[in-house]
């Protein structure tokens with residue numbers, strides 16, 4: 495990108511300025527690091543080479559390393575023409591995403607560029623990301639591998655490419671509107687205007703911080719710049735299968751942020767419970783049990799299945815307000831009350847309101863389902879304000895959501 499070398503913030507001739515991209519403000523480069531000591535020197539060197547002197551810049555490392563990365567940063571920062579900060583975290587809350595949010599909160603510039611510490615994201619693109627954002631008056635500029643001029647050359651191996659492609663497709667399918675205009679929501683390389691950042695709404699969980707930002711912060715104008723995903727300079731990727739699971743939980747959490755979406759997920763999980771229920775019924779009757787007790791037992795199997803999925807996927811963050819046996823008891827009570835309530839409700843609708851058996855059953859199914867969802871939220875997973883969980887060690891119940 496070519497820029498005129500005026501001092502940032504200085505107003506030039508308005509007629510000239512209209513034709514030129516406006517001068518970008520300062521930039522804070524946030525780099526999350528986890529055992530990246532072998533990359534620091536080269537990274538700072540390339541940032542120094544890339545960022546022109548008229549673009550005021552600072553670098554904030556947010557570090558969760560167990561190796562000597564912070565010491566290496568202190569040493570290498572001595573020769574840098576810009577300020578370098580290290581925020582070392584004792585507890586890596588939220589993983590990579592949590593680290594990035596910490597760094598963004600500490601940033602003082604108009605623009606924040608987030609980039610990996612292993613040189614897979616070329617530092618030479620930093621000025622262009624900011625300049626494009628200024629020119630397009632955008633809140634967010636995504637460096638994308640999937641638009642013309644970009645590529646994922648450095649993504650090692652067919653397996654990683656397949657996973658990355660699958661994850662991108664799934665994510666775009668789940669958030670068609672929020673991710674409109676973002677071809678690469680999995681990218682970890684982007685620039686965000688500080689005024690577009692609403693850090694307090696973010697709940698980062700693992701690697702996909704851009705997705706978190708796009709869905710929850712929703713910056714108004716979004717543009718993209720192509721980039722070539724490079725090979726790692728030194729060291730190894732920190733991504734694991736566990737990180738993959740964390741990504742799926744992140745997706746579910748984002749998708750079920752509204753009560754309506756949660757109810758749909760609750761219904762889908764409930765429907766999946768038919769499988770263990772029917773398998774259980776088949777096995778128990780096969781073992782010679784009378785079908786009535788078999789029905790009751792098999793139903794509990796379905797309830798247990800639903801409970802496990804709902805705890806893992808839907809209310810994972812809201813479990814600590816009650817002890818597990820308290821939650822199991824309440825959940826099972828609600829699930830069984832649903833069955834017990836349905837028949838008298840159908841009788842009421844048919845006898846008192848003169849409905850046909852079929853519409854009455856359909857209405858009763860919907861009503862008891864909604865009641866069960868609302869009941870489960872309110873009676874099992876609603877945070878109890880200001881209460882300390884009895885005997886829960888040092889961990890206290892959170893007062894808010």
Ligand code: GDD
Pocket residue numbers: 525526527528529530556557558559586589590593609610611612614658680681682683701702730731732733
């Ligand atoms: N502070 C901190 N805490 N940093 C972390 C953590 C953590 O728990 N985990 C990873 N990092 C840092 C790494 O040190 C590196 O600088 C950067 O985050 C990316 O980690 P890698 O392990 O190199 O990730 P990757 O190459 O598999 O994934 C990259 O590609 C994805 C797209 O395919 C990253 O750029 C992702 O952001 C991107 O989504």
Ligand code: MN
Pocket residue numbers: 610612614726731
């Ligand atoms: Mn990497």
